[in-house]
Amino acid sequence: MTSNVTNVANEADSPAAVNEPRLWISKGWRARVIKNEDDDGWAVEMVKDGESEPALVGPWTMGRDKKNPKPLDAAAFNTLVKTAAEVRRRHEQQLYATHHKTLTVNGRSGRIKATFDIVADEDDPHAVLAAYDGNGEALARVRVEAGFRFSAASVNAWIGNDYRRPDGSSARDAW
Numbered sequence: 001m002t003s004n005v006t007n008v009a010n011e012a013d014s015p016a017a018v019n020e021p022r023l024w025i026s027k028g029w030r031a032r033v034i035k036n037e038d039d040d041g042w043a044v045e046m047v048k049d050g051e052s053e054p055a056l057v058g059p060w061t062m063g064r065d066k067k068n069p070k071p072l073d074a075a076a077f078n079t080l081v082k083t084a085a086e087v088r089r090r091h092e093q094q095l096y097a098t099h100h101k102t103l104t105v106n107g108r109s110g111r112i113k114a115t116f117d118i119v120a121d122e123d124d125p126h127a128v129l130a131a132y133d134g135n136g137e138a139l140a141r142v143r144v145e146a147g148f149r150f151s152a153a154s155v156n157a158w159i160g161n162d163y164r165r166p167d168g169s170s171a172r173d174a175w
Contacts, residue, residue: 023072029046031046036060042059042062043058043060056080101116103152103155112139113131114129116129127148128142129150129155143165154166
């Protein structure tokens with residue numbers, strides 16, 4: 001009896017597979033053929049389970065009657081899943097790259113690697129500026145404004161100011 005209750009609960013949490021000509025739901029994705037608002041054609045949108053916005057929207061092929069859309073099939077759905085997952089992966093990589101930056105400058109004692117990591121917190125957005133020597137040993141780590149201009153000039157100025165926080169405070173590891 002317990003296993004039936006568990007199975008019912010699991011089925012309620014994940015949508016059942018749907019294989020219709022204009023709607024496929026499977027593998028954590030929903031593909032839906034929609035009327036293209038820009039012209040007389042059709043489009044397909046791919047939405048990941050649990051998300052409200054599509055990860056991918058693209059043109060869809062017309063059927064033989066040149067009026068209705070070609071029906072979705074397993075091969076097309078699998079290709080769409082692969083493409084939408086790749087679009088999401090690239091978006092995540094780009095977002096990571098904008099929030100995590102690294103550069104290397106020449107300091108008095110050799111090469112210094114500086115990192116800048118934005119913490120995108122709704123209530124307290126900020127960033128962490130850190131410096132490491134050539135062996136990877138931490139030299140300093142400070143909290144800065146999320147809008148801090150991370151550049152070779154600003155890092156060199158920070159190093160030249162004995163790693164004092166850019167806001168003027170003297171704390172090297174201040175939080």
